[in-house]
Structures are given as structure tokens and as C-alpha cells.
Amino acid sequence: MKMFVINDKKLSLQVLIMTLILVGMIIITQLTVVWMTETYKKNMVVHDTEIAGYLLNQGMDAHQIAMAFTDDKSDNETQMGAVLLKNVGYRESMNTGLVPSVKHFYRKFALVNLFFSSGFSIFLLIVFSFFASQREKQYRDAGGKIQRFMDGDIAIRLEDSNDDSLSMFFAKVNIMATALTAHLEKEKNNRLFLKTTISDIFHQLKTPLTALQMYNEIILDEKIDNPVVESFSQKSQRELLRMENLIQNLLKLAKLDAGTIDLEKSRHQLREFLEKCQACFITRAAFENKKIKLDCDNLISLCCDEIWLGEAVQNIVKNALDHTKATDQIEISGRENSLLIEIIIKDNGLGIDPADIHHIFERFYRSCYSKDREGIGIGLALSKAIIEKHGGTITVQSELGEGTTFHLIFPKLTNL
Structure with missing residues (x-):
């Protein structure tokens, strides 16, 4: 059987101190028991002396009184004595306060026990708190350094020069x-x-x-x-x-x-931004007999890189034009609540097959329904990458033959 060995010096010191405290407590407890025994014996002798003096004063024979305290007692004599004293209320269940010597003994050693137990507990708590505070300080320092490392200070390191497990x-x-x-x-x-x-x-x-x-x-x-x-x-x-x-x-x-793009974010009116995206396709939509509607409040503003986010939105609108037929309609709208800003691009075109909807943001993926259309399947992947670079997310809902809706969601935190 392999013996357990503590290699942590601080923990070993803590265990040693706790062990010494416990040993000290055991020794003090034993000494207290000896003291209590001696005190009890003294009180008992005093009590018996008082009884003997009282009986002697009442005229009883001195030899008989001495025999009463020194001879062995039979069970019958013990029972008779118990009955006699019980008749005058002297029994085990009587109130301790009615016996002055017992009452004094209880008070004295209750206070002694309270003093030693409280002192032991406080001392143990102080020792434990000291070691716990030392360990807690190490944890806090380590946490602060790890946070600094995460914030970019890659040269910082944790303190590892001590000979302990931590x-x-x-x-x-x-x-x-x-x-x-x-x-x-x-x-x-x-x-x-x-x-x-x-x-x-x-x-x-x-x-x-x-x-x-x-x-x-x-x-x-x-x-x-x-x-x-x-x-x-x-x-x-x-x-x-x-x-x-x-x-x-x-x-x-x-x-x-490659992460080599640094977005130049600034605050833009969302409606003005979407109008610029819409203007890029007005001529094509008119030529193909399609409509592009815009619905956005003038008060909504979004912090973004106008050029890059415009690229993302335009790719989605272009995708909608590619998959709609004459007289179909594309709706671009902007929404805002206390948590997020949302751009919605909806069409009533061909829709996306359920088998394809989970793959449309994959690079170079093309549905079997798109084989007769131009494109190589990179536009939506690019849009997704740009939107995520802005801290947003993109989701899609579609039903084959009914149309498709893209949701571009930007939490308000990304506008800070």
C-alpha cells in the first residue's frame, strides 16, 4: 500500500499546526478532567464531613457514623436509603439548584469548559483564516494576471517560485x-x-x-x-x-x-444605409419587373463599417433577385428594440429546399435548384463572415415555393 505524502510545504505546515493544536486540546482536556475529579473529590469529602458532623451533633455514636461512610453497602441498604430520601424530595431528578455543592460545581466547570472551548475554536479559526487568506490572495493575484494575459499582456506570468502544489x-x-x-x-x-x-x-x-x-x-x-x-x-x-x-x-x-481586416466603424442612420444598398439594384429590379421595398424608421442608427456591411447586405439582396421571378417583391426593413438592431431581407420567390437550408452559408455550396443560375456559392458565405466580424449573427427562414427571409441581428453591445 502506497503511503500518502504531502509535498506541499505550506499545506504540511498547516497540517502540523492543526495537529499540534488538537494535541494541545487533548492534553488540556485531560488536565481539566483530572482537575474536575480532584474538585469533585474535595466537594464530596466536604459534603460527607458536614453530614458526619450533623449526625454527631444529633447524638449518634461516632463509630456508627464512621462505619456508615467507610463500610460497603448492600443493595437493600441502598434501596432503603433511596426510599427515605425520596420521601423528602431528595432524588436524581431534583433541580440541581436545590443542591448548593452541585450547583457550585456545575457553574464553575461550565464556565471553564466554555472558556477553553471558545478559546480553542477562536484560535483554530484564526489559524485557518490565516492560511485561507494567504491562499485566497494567491488566487486573486493569479486571476488578475490571467485577466491581464487575456487582455493582451502576453509577457506576464504567474508566481511559481514557491515549493507548494499551487x-x-x-x-x-x-x-x-x-x-x-x-x-x-x-x-x-x-x-x-x-x-x-x-x-x-x-x-x-x-x-x-x-x-x-x-x-x-x-x-x-x-x-x-x-x-x-x-x-x-x-x-x-x-x-x-x-x-x-x-x-x-x-x-x-x-x-x-486571415484576420487582416480592420473595420472602420462609425455610426450611420440605418435607413440611409439601406437606401444606398437598395439603390444598387433599382435598375436591375426595374429591368426584371421586380420591386424592392424599404421600411425603416429614421431614428435607428447602427455602428458599422458602411462599406463592408453594405457588401454583406447587397450580397443577400442580389441573392434574392437571383431567386425571384418577374412581379415578385423584395422587402428590406430595419427594426430596433432595447436589446438589438435587426435588418430583415424578405422575398416571395422560389424559397430554399429544406435539404439545402443548413448548407447555404457554406462556401461554394449550390443547391440543385440553382444549377441553371449564375454564381458559385460564395456570396452568402462572405455576408456571414462580414456580419460575424461586426459581432452580429445571420439566420434564415424559408419555405419552398413561398419565399425566404434573412435576419441580420446586431446586439446593442456591438454598438458601443
């Missing part, structure tokens, strides 16, 4: 903090590298893409009078624009993932 635990926490700091530094370097790489790739793609657009525009400007060439040139132009939009969106999404 310091051993703090040492493990310090090792973890060092590893986490190294990981954060590595992550920071990776993000910087990723940002640089993304920028380089974008510029490498942008240059040939711009050249292709320029060549295609030259071909379109040339009046070749060849319908086939003109048709393919227009298709090529559309695909080049689509490719440029794809590259731009991928670049934005990659920057959000």
Missing part, C-alpha cells in the same frame, strides 16, 4: 501560456504571410485579367459586322467580369479569414 500548478499554467504565446506569434506571422500572399496572387491574376478585358473591349469596338464574333465577344466580356467579381470576393473572404 505553485506547481501555476508552473504548468505558465508553460501553457508560453506555448500559447508562441502559437499566437506564429499565427500572427502566418496571417501576415497570408495577407502578403493573397495580395500577390490578386495582383498576379488582376494583370492578365485586365489585359484580357482590354483586348475584348478592342474587339467589341471594332465593327466587324460578324454576329458570331460579336456574340462571343459579349459572352467573353460577361465571363471576364464574373471572374473579376469572383477574384474580388475570394480576396475579401481570405482577408476576413
